[in-house]
Amino acid sequence: MCEGMGFDTLDLNYGCPVRKVIAREAGAAMLTDLDRLQRVTTAVVNAVSLPVTAKIRIGWDRESTNAPEVVKALERSGVQWVTVHARARSEKFTGQAHWEVIAAVKQSTTLPVIGNGDVKTPEDALRMIQETGCDGIMVGRGSFVNPWLFERAHRLLNGDDPGPDATPRTRISTAIAHLHDLAAKKGDYAAVLMRKHVAWYVRGLYDNSSLCREVNHCSTPAEVETLLNRYLERLESAPVAGDSEPLAPAAPEWGGEDADAHGSCAAP
Numbered sequence: 001m002c003e004g005m006g007f008d009t010l011d012l013n014y015g016c017p018v019r020k021v022i023a024r025e026a027g028a029a030m031l032t033d034l035d036r037l038q039r040v041t042t043a044v045v046n047a048v049s050l051p052v053t054a055k056i057r058i059g060w061d062r063e064s065t066n067a068p069e070v071v072k073a074l075e076r077s078g079v080q081w082v083t084v085h086a087r088a089r090s091e092k093f094t095g096q097a098h099w100e101v102i103a104a105v106k107q108s109t110t111l112p113v114i115g116n117g118d119v120k121t122p123e124d125a126l127r128m129i130q131e132t133g134c135d136g137i138m139v140g141r142g143s144f145v146n147p148w149l150f151e152r153a154h155r156l157l158n159g160d161d162p163g164p165d166a167t168p169r170t171r172i173s174t175a176i177a178h179l180h181d182l183a184a185k186k187g188d189y190a191a192v193l194m195r196k197h198v199a200w201y202v203r204g205l206y207d208n209s210s211l212c213r214e215v216n217h218c219s220t221p222a223e224v225e226t227l228l229n230r231y232l233e234r235l236e237s238a239p240v241a242g243d244s245e246p247l248a249p250a251a252p253e254w255g256g257e258d259a260d261a262h263g264s265c266a267a268p
């Protein structure tokens with residue numbers, strides 16, 4: 001099915017911790033039965049001409065961390081590379097990622113290894129490569145707050161200055177462009193979908209909570225845009241050039257399987 005749709009690779013998700021996926025013995029549940037994991041993966045590899053890759057977690061729980069063995073089974077199945085989210089299924093999206101397991105996987109396989117977990121700044125990206133030897137990096141929640149991370153990390157990894165973080169004006173104009181794109185696809189519902197994104201774009205900025213409260217009551221994209229423009233004016237006339245505190249680099253917390261997919265705007 002994917003082959004005819006223009007995709008370049010087919011990535012098998014053996015990291016999903018969501019209850020309804022686990023109940024079907026899929027996602028991270030596959031990490032508990034390596035024979036089955038190898039049979040399923042081999043069947044997919046044989047069925048398609050696209051390169052097949054896989055994303056895993058480090059294990060079911062911390063006591064049963066088995067990522068190196070899992071990657072060996074994937075290697076035997078013929079996948080082209082693996083991504084390791086350095087948390088166990090039981091940890092969902094909480095706690096610090098265990099980068100040392102990425103390093104152990106890298107040492108135990110010839111496959112390219114993509115590291116994932118807790119990369120929130122360009123410096124984190126560099127440190128992950130230095131500490132684990134991984135071949136590439138996947139960024140999750142860090143990109144919600146900071147979509148500029150990719151460009152800045154790329155510069156740092158090339159040995160250049162990553163440059164300054166995005167200004168409040170860039171953040172707001174990007175939020176408005178994002179809103180326009182979403183409105184073109186979803187109409188007025190974009191106002192609801194944008195709530196969580198607005199919260200991320202203004203994370204750490206001066207008086208963001210009042211903006212977030214107001215955005216939560218908007219029912220059209222035009223209303224959200226007006227509020228964002230007014231907020232920018234307020235920021236730029238604020239006593240301390242826009243932001244009262246440094247932009248928090250921390251990624252937003254994700255409530256995992258029970259979180260509301262649309263979220264709402266809550267000032268972090």
Ligand SMILES: Cc1cc2nc3c(=O)[nH]c(=O)nc-3n(C[C@H](O)[C@H](O)[C@H](O)COP(=O)(O)O)c2cc1C
Nearest residue numbers: 013015055085116117118119138139140141142254
């Ligand atoms: C809202 C949300 C949705 C996600 N959806 C997927 C998904 O569909 N497939 C996937 O492989 N990982 C998914 N993930 C996991 C991320 O790709 C990533 O592995 C995880 O967030 C850890 O990286 P981080 O610490 O940089 O956020 C999702 C994470 C979040 C927060």
